[in-house]
Amino acid sequence: MKNHSQWESSLFELIRRTSVDLPSDVEQAIKRAYTAEPGGSRGRWVLETILENIRKARNQDAPICQDTGTLCFSFQVPVGFDTNALAAVTRVAVAKATRMGYLRQNTIDTLSGESCPTNVAHGSPVFRFEQCARSTVDVRLIMKGGGSENAGRQYSLPDDRLGAGRDLEGVRKCLLDAIVSIQGNGCSPGVLGVCVGGDRCTGCEHAKHQFLRKVDDRSEVKVLARLEERILKESRLLGVGPMGLGGNATLLGVKIGALSRLPASFFVSVSYMCWAFRRRGALITTKGGLKRWLY
Amino acid sequence: MAILSPRRLIYPFTVEQVYSLRTGQFVLVSGLVFTGRDRLHKYLYEGGACPVNLREGAIYHCGPVVIREDNSWKVRAAGPTTSTREEAYLPRIMQEHGVRVVIGKGSMGRVMAKACHSAGCVYLHAVGGAAQVLADRVVAVKAVHFGEQFGLTEALWELEIKDFPAVVAIDCRGRNLLQRVMNSSARARDKLLESGEKVVS
Numbered sequence: 322m323k324n325h326s327q328w329e330s331s332l333f334e335l336i337r338r339t340s341v342d343l344p345s346d347v348e349q350a351i352k353r354a355y356t357a358e359p360g361g362s363r364g365r366w367v368l369e370t371i372l373e374n375i376r377k378a379r380n381q382d383a384p385i386c387q388d389t390g391t392l393c394f395s396f397q398v399p400v401g402f403d404t405n406a407l408a409a410v411t412r413v414a415v416a417k418a419t420r421m422g423y424l425r426q427n428t429i430d431t432l433s434g435e436s437c438p439t440n441v442a443h444g445s446p447v448f449r450f451e452q453c454a455r456s457t458v459d460v461r462l463i464m465k466g467g468g469s470e471n472a473g474r475q476y477s478l479p480d481d482r483l484g485a486g487r488d489l490e491g492v493r494k495c496l497l498d499a500i501v502s503i504q505g506n507g508c509s510p511g512v513l514g515v516c517v518g519g520d521r522c523t524g525c526e527h528a529k530h531q532f533l534r535k536v537d538d539r540s541e542v543k544v545l546a547r548l549e550e551r552i553l554k555e556s557r558l559l560g561v562g563p564m565g566l567g568g569n570a571t572l573l574g575v576k577i578g579a580l581s582r583l584p585a586s587f588f589v590s591v592s593y594m595c596w597a598f599r600r601r602g603a604l605i606t607t608k609g610g611l612k613r614w615l616y
Numbered sequence: 617m618a619i620l621s622p623r624r625l626i627y628p629f630t631v632e633q634v635y636s637l638r639t640g641q642f643v644l645v646s647g648l649v650f651t652g653r654d655r656l657h658k659y660l661y662e663g664g665a666c667p668v669n670l671r672e673g674a675i676y677h678c679g680p681v682v683i684r685e686d687n688s689w690k691v692r693a694a695g696p697t698t699s700t701r702e703e704a705y706l707p708r709i710m711q712e713h714g715v716r717v718v719i720g721k722g723s724m725g726r727v728m729a730k731a732c733h734s735a736g737c738v739y740l741h742a743v744g745g746a747a748q749v750l751a752d753r754v755v756a757v758k759a760v761h762f763g764e765q766f767g768l769t770e771a772l773w774e775l776e777i778k779d780f781p782a783v784v785a786i787d788c789r790g791r792n793l794l795q796r797v798m799n800s801s802a803r804a805r806d807k808l809l810e811s812g813e814k815v816v817s
């Protein structure tokens with residue numbers, strides 16, 4: 322790739338920033354949750370520790386959480402842009418960030434059980450490319466920790482156990498069930514990313530895609546915006562609270578998207594993002610220069 | 617549910633100290649703790665010899681990020697890892713080694729509650745993900761065992777901590793805070809589903 326070193330340094334900076342500095346919409350949401358917990362409560366104490374951790378990580382230029390997670394890159398590139406070269410230089414930046422301690426050696430060969438020293442392996446990092454009518458490259462990175470990933474769920478409606486039918490009330494039942502069964506195990510308070518519809522695979526992907534949205538935005542689809550708001554309100558009444566130790570701050574946000582489906586299927590896919598919601602993005606010129614930060 | 621002031625817990629964790637703790641209390645732990653994850657638990661469960669004396673001690677479920685700098689170890693991150701995975705191993709280890717404190721994160725069920733009751737042990741819940749705050753509370757790395765055998769993440773680290781914050785999640789009477797929150801949230805969910813207005817598209 323031409324301008325290889327420019328590209329490498331921009332992508333490295335994106336990774337570093339994502340690992341050590343939480344986006345401000347997330348930090349603000351945690352601050353709001355903190356103020357909403359009663360003084361002297363466990364929930365407030367947990368959130369205070371979390372806020373202190375966020376500040377420390379930023380000041381000490383160290384990872385917010387030691388589980389630096391699955392690295393999910395989403396690129397939007399101009400039509401005809403060489404995405405193979407882009408993937409290659411991203412891998413180089415990932416290896417460098419691992420060497421410099423911004424990423425933990427966090428990738429295991431599933432069959433041999435051996436740890437991979439660079440985090441560059443089959444299936445790691447994760448890429449998603451889209452060609453668009455644009456002149457710059459839009460790159461976004463989400464680092465998703467294992468504890469939060471393990472908390473994900475997928476429902477197929479109708480669901481007898483929940484008494485959930487194929488409608489939005491059925492979706493609500495699934496989401497309340499998910500919140501109660503996850504408890505604090507994904508390091509709450511976190512964000513639910515949800516997809517209604519799609520197939521088993523695209524549903525999960527679209528649910529995760531919701532994490533590119535800011536914590537405090539609302540869906541453009543009215544019925545989904547209403548459902549998001551309602552589930553968030555109801556999550557407080559469930560009282561799971563930070564770390565599942567009890568309290569109001571069970572979730573920071575709920576983001577719901579929808580995809581079309583087959584007549585025979587109705588999936589509700591739920592992805593959980595912990596409070597260590599590491600998401601950053603940048604606009605980069607085709608020459609690799611950093612134009613502006615997103616979020 | 618107000619927390620008046622944190623309780624201090626100092627190694628060695630005597631019966632008196634540990635028995636006076638109640639679920640929901642906020643504690644600051646100081647002194648020696650021993651880290652361990654999946655491999656150590658399996659090893660001890662299968663009767664492997666322990667290089668340290670765990671009596672009146674604490675097992676901390678943590679895979680710290682530790683680097684070697686100027687001939688000494690430096691802890692870069694030291695948050696808890698999920699304890700749920702070790703629940704099946706813990707009763708025997710606690711009983712045979714006289715462990716009094718387990719520090720970690722995540723749900724533990726009846727098995728652990730029963731074991732805490734009969735072994736006189738507590739389960740303390742740390743703040744998941746708070747790698748930097750907790751690393752700062754590690755004041756010294758005393759030794760490392762099984763580094764080669766298990767790898768540095770899974771190794772048994774002897775860490776000296778100071779004012780390490782946690783919440784009592786299971787006390788010596790077997791009372792389980794996380795289970796209680798779980799049950800009451802399930803009841804709250806049922807109530808919402810019964811009485812709440814249905815969503816219409």
Ligand code: SF4
Nearest residue numbers: 386466468508595745
């Ligand atoms: S769930 Fe998130 S905050 Fe918790 S340990 Fe994993 S990455 Fe860290």
